[in-house]
Amino acid sequence: MGTTGHEKTDTTGRPEPAGGTESMRAIVQDGYGSADVLRLAEVERPTVAAHELLVRVRAAGVDRGTWHIMAGRPYAVRAALGLRRPRNPVLGMELAGTVVAVGSGVTGFAVGDDVFGIGRGSFAEYAAARADRVAHKPAGMAFEQAAVLAISGTSALQALGGPGRVRQGHRVLVIGASGGVGAHVVQLAKAYGAEVTGVCRTNKQDLVRSLGADHVIDYTRTDCTAGDHRYDLIVDTGGNTRLSRLRRVLTPRGTLVIVGGEDAGDWLGLGRQFRALLLSVFVRQRLTMLTTRQRSADLEVLGELVESGRLTPVVGDTLPLAQAPEAVCRLEAGQARGKIALMV
Secondary structure: OOEOOOOEEOOOOOEEOOOOOOEEEEEEEOOOOOHHHEEEEEEEOOOEOOOEEEEEEEEEEEOHHHHHHHHOOOHHHHHHHOOOOOOOOEOOOEEEEEEEEEOOOOOOOOOOOEEEEEOEOOOEOEEEEEHHHEEEOOOOOOHHHHHOOHHHHHHHHHHHHOOOOOOOOOEEEEEOOOOHHHHHHHHHHHHOOOEEEEEEOHHHHHHHHHOOOOEEEEOOOOOOOOOOOOEEEEEEOOOOOOHHHHHHOEEEEEEEEEOOOOOOOOOOOOHHHHHHHHHHOOOOOEEEEOOOOOOHHHHHHHHHHHHOOOOOOOEEEEEEHHHHHHHHHHHHOOOOOOEEEEEO
């Protein structure tokens, strides 16, 4: 059951309740498919539960997970979201904004706090968010930067600190280094003292170098799995390179971490990951995949890294909320440099 929590007024003087008694603008989808299924609509504001916050969204991140929800692919996601259409029609997960109502069971947050993290339907003027999936936004971090940090930054942090086990002096290959997760992996690996090689397309080499990569490979001209160079860790965020090719450039006891399931099939999207886990049982190399867990503790670490200057969220483009379909199209076409943020 929802709760009204504590209330605040917006810039127009209207009350901002926790319940759904007021309307808001939001990007909704009535079915699965291309960006054509998205439209701007007036819907009810979400109701927050006891463990949630109501956030006035200032910016929302456009991530690959959002594309999967829009497209309903791999098809297995529909079992959780809704078979014919998503049960929650409002798109979006990453957000940054200001708390306008607090659930009765929430501690550590108050009305007026600026936060970032994961919410329910962030492509909207208001979104509900679990208190354990948001953190306070550092004062010096812009809303659009905070909005693109939660999913990509958490994935990068967990890939390197969990299965990747990166150490100072490790040689790290980042496939998809200019994307949302890859751009964070490059910076964090450098912060941990690794020697980083980033793989990207021609027009994004300057970006990857600016993130701190020691070496950059243009995959349109050079096969990153050819040659004699060997890596202690490969973080693959960029597609479906054959496992045999990746193993060829891993050290004998190196680690491969597969992040995401792009181009890995319409049904499960995890075929290559499962093959990697199975093969890892029989070889000395560690072949694994990342299962990201959303938790506020990691968001707090990311905020500290941003404040210290060791991490900079990469915002390639900012677009208004109404242009969410265009933003998703740019993401799908690989045109984004880093992440796209919607300004609400």
